[in-house]
Amino acid sequence: MIRRVLALAGVAALSGCAVAQAPAPVSAALTVVTFGDSVAAGTDCDCTPFPDLYAGRLGARSLNLAQPGSTAQDVSDEMDSEEGTDAVRGANVVLLMAGANDLADAFDAGTGAHGYARAADGVQREVTAAITRVRELRGPDCEVLVLGYWNVVEDGDVAKADYDDDRVADAASATRYxxxxxxxxAAAGGAAYLDTSAAFKGADGQANPTGLLAEDGDHPNARGQAAIAAAVYEVLPDPPQ
Structure with a gap:
């Protein structure tokens, strides 16, 4: 496995226009399995979520087990379930996107840096355990990609309306944690890591992501989901069969 940590500034252009990709012919040899939260599940999008878009671009089968509200521990627990274990055993690619809800809870509680650090420690522990479980079940013949966040709570115009300057700064801090x-x-488990912030905020992190977000200012809309899918494809364009 090659460890890759990518900012993917090149996908920032998608914030201006997300171009739909025609799906490749379906290959029974490839399966993409996803564990994660509402972003991966496509909540508030009324569109195809990024794991399915990515799988379609590969011509792969998509098994999306992401659930709205999931924490990092929920994802780790789901992987240990019978359904999760069976899914991983047949996977060529495993996508993991969890941790936003853990830090959003700390943000909502107003716990500050101490609370963010405590929540982040739990995220790191559970996601590392999930990657380790994939290796136990599937060995080295499976790509694992951990996705980060552009924001763990509201962003863009909605955040500007709902948060004062201090809360905007707190949101950025919680997201960094x-x-x-x-x-x-990802580094501990030998997995790839994808920083999605460039897709939403540009290479310099200053672009307004509103056009890629649903009306709640929190979840990606169809363009946002397409931007994440394109970023994932840049990291894993040719997974092993």
């Missing part, structure tokens, strides 16, 4: 934890977990 989450992403740092996910990056460390």
């Amino acid at each position: 989450a992403d740092d934890a996910l990056r460390r977990a």
Whole structure:
């Protein structure tokens, strides 16, 4: 496995226009399995979520087990379930996206840096355990990609309306804690890591992501889901069969 930590500034152009990709012919030899939260599940999108878009671009089967509200521990527990274990055993690619809800809870509680650090420690522990479980079940013949977040709570115009400047700064801090934890977990498990912030905020992190977000300002809309799928494809364009 080659460890890759990518900012993927090149996908930032998708914030201007997300171009739909025609799906490749379906290959029974490839299966993409996803564990994660509402972003991966496609909540508030009324569209095809990024794991299915990515699988379609590969011509692969998609088994999306992401659930709205899932924490990092929920994802780790799901992987240990009979359904999760069976899914991993047949996977060529495993996508993991969890941790936003852990840090969002700390943000909502107003716990500050101490609370963010405690929540991030839990995220790192559980995601590392999930990667380890994939290796136990599937060995080296499976790509594992851990996805980070552009924001663990509201962003864009909605955040500007709902949060004052201090809360906007707190949201950015909570997101850094989450992403740092996910990056460390990926490194510990020999998985790839994808920083999705460039897809939503540009290479310099300053672009307004509103056009890629649903009306709640929290979840990706169809363009946002397409942007994540394109970023995933840049990391894993040719997974092993």
